[in-house]
Amino acid sequence: MLSQHPLREQIRLESVLTALGNSIRLEIVRILDEEGERSCGTVGASLRTEISKSTLTHHWRVLRDSGVIWQRPAGRENLLSLRREDLAVRFPGLLEAVLRSDGAGQ
Amino acid sequence: MLSQHPLREQIRLESVLTALGNSIRLEIVRILDEEGERSCGTVGASLRTEISKSTLTHHWRVLRDSGVIWQRPAGRENLLSLRREDLAVRFPGLLEAVLRSDGAGQ
Numbered sequence: 001m002l003s004q005h006p007l008r009e010q011i012r013l014e015s016v017l018t019a020l021g022n023s024i025r026l027e028i029v030r031i032l033d034e035e036g037e038r039s040c041g042t043v044g045a046s047l048r049t050e051i052s053k054s055t056l057t058h059h060w061r062v063l064r065d066s067g068v069i070w071q072r073p074a075g076r077e078n079l080l081s082l083r084r085e086d087l088a089v090r091f092p093g094l095l096e097a098v099l100r101s102d103g104a105g106q
Numbered sequence: 107m108l109s110q111h112p113l114r115e116q117i118r119l120e121s122v123l124t125a126l127g128n129s130i131r132l133e134i135v136r137i138l139d140e141e142g143e144r145s146c147g148t149v150g151a152s153l154r155t156e157i158s159k160s161t162l163t164h165h166w167r168v169l170r171d172s173g174v175i176w177q178r179p180a181g182r183e184n185l186l187s188l189r190r191e192d193l194a195v196r197f198p199g200l201l202e203a204v205l206r207s208d209g210a211g212q
Contacts, residue, residue, distance in 0.1 A: 012143060013132065013204070013207050014126075014127050014129050014132060015127070016127075017123045017126045017127035017204070018123070018124065018127030019119070019127075020120075020123045020127075021120050021122075021123035021124030021125075021127050022120055022124075023120050023186075026119065028118060038192055058151075060137070090207065091203060091204075091206075091207035092123075092203065092207070093199055093202070093203035094200075094203040094204065094207055095208065096199070097197060097198065097199040097200040097202075097203045098119070098123070098197075098200065100197075100198060100199065101119050101196065101197035101198070101200055
């Protein structure tokens, strides 16, 4: 596991909301919600618009450092997954509310 | 009512999340949730830390432009209130999840 992940109790509401307050990152979270753990490359290829690798790297970092996703090395790639349980314990109902809202009349 | 408020259907999830992704603005939202419509001055005075008027003006604008609060003139002041119904229709459960999370182990 890469080192910059906050512990569950270090995850801050403001940071999670800021991380989710971006349409690309919302789309990434929705993909991970629907598909489970996926490689960076797979998620990047699933996005509706083409995003440069450096921009994607930035988005992974914001999501990881805020505590929204796990990012772990696997071979030559990193695998991404939602920190669903940690978020559910820290902020009950928040992720569900965001995922339910995304796509509903956006 | 000041003019920059988005219509209900114009409120965007990303903008709401970004607006809420700040500890001062979260505190403002919590105050308005607990106390109902209040003047800018009253809300400013209720904050735990002293914030300059220009910084507060910035926070009102972010909250208003994103669709989180109404801001309406009343005499020499503006009154602030949560757009609770609009947010509930657009993003069911989101505001409740944020308010429930804020203060719980933050």
